[in-house]
Amino acid sequence: MTRRLSIIVAIVSFGLVFASLVVGYTEQQTARPLAESYIRLVPQELGAPNVITGILLTYRAFDTLGEVAVLFMVAASVGLVLGKERQPRSGPLADRFDEVKPSSEIVQTGTQTLVPLISIFAAYIIMNGHLTAGGGFQGGAVIASGVLLMLLAYPQYQPGLEFLGITESVAGALFVLAGIAGLIVADGFLDNRILPLGQFGAFFSAGAIPVLSALLGIKVGCELSVILERFRP
Amino acid sequence: MISRIVLTTGFLLVLIGLWGVLTRRNILRIIIGFSLMGTGTHIVIVAIGYVTNGTAPIIDHALSLSEAASRAVDPIPSALAVTAIVIGMAVTAVMLAYAIRLYESKKTLSIDAFTESKW
DSSP: OHHHHHHHHHHHHHHHHHHHHHHHOOOBSSOOHHHHHHHHHIIIIIOOSBHHHHIIIIITHHHHHHHHHHHHHHHHHHHHHHSSOOGGGOSOHHHHTTTSOOOOHHHHHHHHHHHHHHHHHHHHHHHTTTTSSOOHHHHHHHHHHHHHHHHHHOTTOOOOHHHHHHHHHHHHHHHHHHHHHHHHHSSSTTOGGGSOOOSTTSSSOSTTHHHHHHHHHHHHHHHHHHHHHHTOO | OHHHHHHHHHHHHHHHHHHHHHHOOBHHHHHHHHHHHHHHHHHHHHHHTOBTTOBOSBOBTTBOTTTHHHHBOOHHHHHHHHHHHHHHHHHHHHHHHHHHHHHHHHSOOBGGGOOTTOO
């Protein structure tokens, strides 16, 4: 009874706080000065049509680097929590799923058709991050969804963990190296103007942003795939 | 107007998530409650960045460079939402990993079975 009462009190007081926020909210009529300068500067200085990608991969790229570090930490901690001495995980992979019924032909054929398409779509999202909605994180998540489909359709499918780990480390190291190159050649850490800006709106434009997007996509895709593999029984 | 509706939806989702976290006894449902709270927060963040009659801040033939500053929404909350989504996913992954370990130790997902750390 006391617990129920305290829950009701907590939710009602949160609701009152939120209600006062909603009542006091007024829609912005014009962009704030900071937003306006971002919208003006990203196409002019960085040559990227997508303002959000410009913010994520140049002005606030240090945040993005921290985010990638968080993802790496999560992959490590999931491995730590789920890694060793779990009963069903022992023994070779083929034995573990010996008596498991294989997935039906519809699922298998669907997977074989969809996984290449998902991979192409992921590459498209990653490489067009500076032109339209998309980018490294989104594309990496799409890659991981393809890996998840493979794991569901073929329980014995084993993504090469060593390969994923090495690819991820190389992508992360190259990301940091591109940042340091920005310190030397351009104006600061992770500045995208280490490469020529190119023609505004072209596929190869916006300096290093497509390269950074690709590295980020590879890294996120590998990390999420490793996390998914850890969750397998 | 439209951003107020979105804002209210986001706050309602946060409240539903909070209610789920506080009242459910199954660990998986508690995790779903946390995810709902996170999603509600993302919606609130995006709603705050809305500018009246604004569109996505992507410069192309539909939004020319000269009118971008007056017709685009605030890009900063959108960029923060991308960060928040990734972190939310990471937190969910860690919570699910702990849920698996807790299930293995007691063979149940009910939070009532784990009394050792209760005070």
